[in-house]
Amino acid sequence: MALRYADPFNAPGNWLKGNLHTHTIHSDGRLTPEDHAERYRAAGYSFLAVTDHGRHVDTEALTRGGFTMVQGEELSVGLTGSGTPYHIVALGITEQLPFKEADQTVNPQTVVDYVNQVGGAAILAHPYWTGLTHGEAAALQGVAAVEAYNHVCELLNDRGDSLAHWDHLLTLGHHVNGVAVDDAHSRERENLPDDSFGGWVMVKAEDNSESSILGALRRGRFYSSSGPEIRRVEVTDGEITIQCSPARKIAFVSVPCLGVCYKDGGGVITEVSYKPGPRENYVRVQVTDMVGGRAWTNPIYVES
Ligand SMILES: [Zn+2]
Numbered sequence: 001m002a003l004r005y006a007d008p009f010n011a012p013g014n015w016l017k018g019n020l021h022t023h024t025i026h027s028d029g030r031l032t033p034e035d036h037a038e039r040y041r042a043a044g045y046s047f048l049a050v051t052d053h054g055r056h057v058d059t060e061a062l063t064r065g066g067f068t069m070v071q072g073e074e075l076s077v078g079l080t081g082s083g084t085p086y087h088i089v090a091l092g093i094t095e096q097l098p099f100k101e102a103d104q105t106v107n108p109q110t111v112v113d114y115v116n117q118v119g120g121a122a123i124l125a126h127p128y129w130t131g132l133t134h135g136e137a138a139a140l141q142g143v144a145a146v147e148a149y150n151h152v153c154e155l156l157n158d159r160g161d162s163l164a165h166w167d168h169l170l171t172l173g174h175h176v177n178g179v180a181v182d183d184a185h186s187r188e189r190e191n192l193p194d195d196s197f198g199g200w201v202m203v204k205a206e207d208n209s210e211s212s213i214l215g216a217l218r219r220g221r222f223y224s225s226s227g228p229e230i231r232r233v234e235v236t237d238g239e240i241t242i243q244c245s246p247a248r249k250i251a252f253v254s255v256p257c258l259g260v261c262y263k264d265g266g267g268v269i270t271e272v273s274y275k276p277g278p279r280e281n282y283v284r285v286q287v288t289d290m291v292g293g294r295a296w297t298n299p300i301y302v303e304s
């Protein structure tokens with residue numbers, strides 16, 4: 001049995017914190033791209049993607065001083081069985097996508113294929129919030145990642161967590177990573193806190209350039225978080241060991257053994273090991289801290 005992991009911890013480079021999903025005044029956000037870049041930079045982020053609805057806003061000029069803008073756009077197309085469109089976030093594009101926003105006749109697969117063709121990365125945005133069935137999510141081929149956690153969807157109506165969709169894809173044998181994002185709009189909504197800084201990726205990239213960040217994302221050299229820090233994942237001899245900031249629970253989520261092995265004894269955990277069984281297809285590790293923040297590794301595939 002061999003374990004295969006796109007290990008960011010032993011990869012060369014530096015850790016860069018980023019948010020991959022943001023809206024500005026150019027669609028339904030309240031702030032300008034400049035405002036967002038300044039806020040995220042001040043909060044310790046190294047990169048940011050502006051992903052306005054149906055519009056690629058060129059933000060390259062805001063890349064400076066070690067802070068990188070990743071080019072992007074979000075497109076809502078097609079029609080799910082529940083009557084909603086699919087939302088696809090395209091990253092690493094250089095021009096606006098040649099599809100009309102909200103066009104129900106456009107097949108989302110056509111959009112994913114186009115994004116891949118032009119060298120970008122397609123992310124399936126908030127499938128739980130959009131009401132996608134697991135089958136509808138699984139029918140899409142070629143997405144680089146699923147939004148395992150979308151912060152504004154969590155704030156709006158507790159539908160930010162698409163872990164079940166992600167696990168369904170992994171159970172079917174798709175090799176797909178999971179990202180956490182803000183989907184920040186910064187609109188003032190009554191009784192809702194700021195929708196920035198609640199979901200992010202920690203990418204191990206060789207440098208701060210957009211191409212290195214996207215390359216590391218495509219290769220899975222990152223983890224996602226809404227709070228905890230994952231300090232190390234060691235994958236050796238059929239055993240996975242994780243070290244993290246103080247946690248109340250560390251879960252190893254896998255199939256087909258459904259081997260959720262977690263420690264939840266009321267104490268603080270910062271390290272735990274797990275030996276996957278020979279029948280497991282994949283294991284992903286999920287950390288929960290004392291205030292409910294979570295962090296997610298990408299899948300570790302079990303090969304017999
Ligand atoms: Zn969306």
Ligand SMILES: [Zn+2]
Pocket residue numbers: 021022023074183
């Ligand atoms: Zn969005």
